[in-house]
Amino acid sequence: MEPPIFEILACEPTELGILCLRRRELLCEPGTIVTEVTLDHEFLMSSYLTASEKALSEISLQMHSGSRLRVLVGGLGLGYTAWTAQESDQVSQCEVIEFLPQVLSWLEQGLVPLSDKLNADNRLKVTQGDIYQQLASPPEQKYDLILIDVDHSPDERLDKASGKFYTADGLQRAKLHLEADGILGVWSYAESSRFVDALHEVFREVRIEPVTVFNNLINVEQTDWLFFARD
Structure with missing residues (x-):
């Protein structure tokens, strides 16, 4: 079985903290790929629920x-x-x-x-x-x-x-x-x-x-x- 997709697309320091953009496959919905943003390792937003x-x-x-x-x-x-x-x-x-x-x-x-x-x-x-x-x-x-x-x-x-x-x-x-x-x-x-x-x-x-x-x-x-x- 292929491992679920997980990519860090960008991770950079900003005035507000460490900002990361990532793309991953949902474990609860195999095949569903979402893009997410975190700030200082805390969840900020997602393309999953908009x-x-x-x-x-x-x-x-x-x-x-x-x-x-x-x-x-x-x-x-x-x-x-x-x-x-x-x-x-x-x-x-x-x-x-x-x-x-x-x-x-x-x-x-x-x-x-x-x-x-x-x-x-x-x-x-x-x-x-x-x-x-x-x-x-x-x-x-x-x-x-x-x-x-x-x-x-x-x-x-x-x-x-x-x-x-x-x-x-x-x-x-x-x-x-x-x-x-x-x-x-x-x-x-x-x-x-x-x-x-x-x-x-x-x-x-x-x-x-x-x-x-x-x-x-x-x-x-x-x-x-x-x-x-x-x-």
């Missing part, structure tokens, strides 16, 4: 009735949020801001599952930068959708510097980057009452969507949380 990353785009697009939308995505990750936005006929342009240049390199080298599709779409612009710093600064342009998938949750962040974004003051600054009917969407693996309170303080409408899937790898149901807000 429902909530896709739903971040899907729900925000359902909420917005417009066309030729400009979308800003904070955090490239494995690309599922950006790709789902690009698949929509409503979207004319998608800009992704990714903090780690190593992740951008993975995309350029074709190491992530969606590389070919993302690199072939001329509506996509991917740049290295700090999404939180950009949203805290005066806007140079405005967007119809701003979708954030960077931290584990508003209360468990990869970098302490992002904390300001999750406050009423930070959200007020981020709101200036939205068009009048624009929507802010934020991904989280946990609920956060403090963040919800801040959203209500700044926005007229707040919507919270749990996304529950069965994780066959650990044999349990797991729920991610999506926060949406608009005026």
Whole structure:
């Protein structure tokens, strides 16, 4: 019997810790190959369960009735949020801001599952930068959708510097980057009452969507949380 596939595609030091990209065959589903990212040897994301990353785009697009939308995505990750936005006929342009240049390199080298599709779409612009710093600064342009998938949750962040974004003051600054009917969407693996309170303080409408899937790898149901807000 062939041993299961396990490859380390990249492993590099970053400002946030040791970042690794790996590809492996699932022992519980022989023949199923997944791509995973770890940070300091802790699991960060996977191509196996992507429902909530896709739903971040899907729900925000359902909420917005417009066309030729400009979308800003904070955090490239494995690309599922950006790709789902690009698949929509409503979207004319998608800009992704990714903090780690190593992740951008993975995309350029074709190491992530969606590389070919993302690199072939001329509506996509991917740049290295700090999404939180950009949203805290005066806007140079405005967007119809701003979708954030960077931290584990508003209360468990990869970098302490992002904390300001999750406050009423930070959200007020981020709101200036939205068009009048624009929507802010934020991904989280946990609920956060403090963040919800801040959203209500700044926005007229707040919507919270749990996304529950069965994780066959650990044999349990797991729920991610999506926060949406608009005026």
